[in-house]
């Protein structure tokens with residue numbers, strides 16, 4: 610996916626393109642840097658974080674846009690298995706327990722997930 614230079618209010622991805630309870634990967638330029646972002650949908654609510662694991666700085670997905678989810682609903686880093694709460698991005702188990710993913714402010718607007 611090519612990197613988008615987005616401003617506040619521009620669409621990252623349609624809400625309906627993300628499975629409820631699932632994840633998607635989008636790319637955007639934030640503060641001049643091309644970033645991979647993991648988007649999580651929970652009904653009509655959305656959360657997003659940089660797709661960078663605080664453990665060793667690897668991407669969380671095992672292939673672009675393919676994220677692991679534990680039975681408990683945590684986002685699991687494909688590299689070494691750190692588990693993150695999808696409520697707040699806090700690492701609840703694994704090698705970086707207690708550290709957090711870096712949040713990206715997003716919201717839903719007219720059926721699109723946009724930078725907030």
Ligand code: FES
Nearest residue numbers: 662664665686689
């Ligand atoms: S880089 Fe994610 S657990 Fe090691």
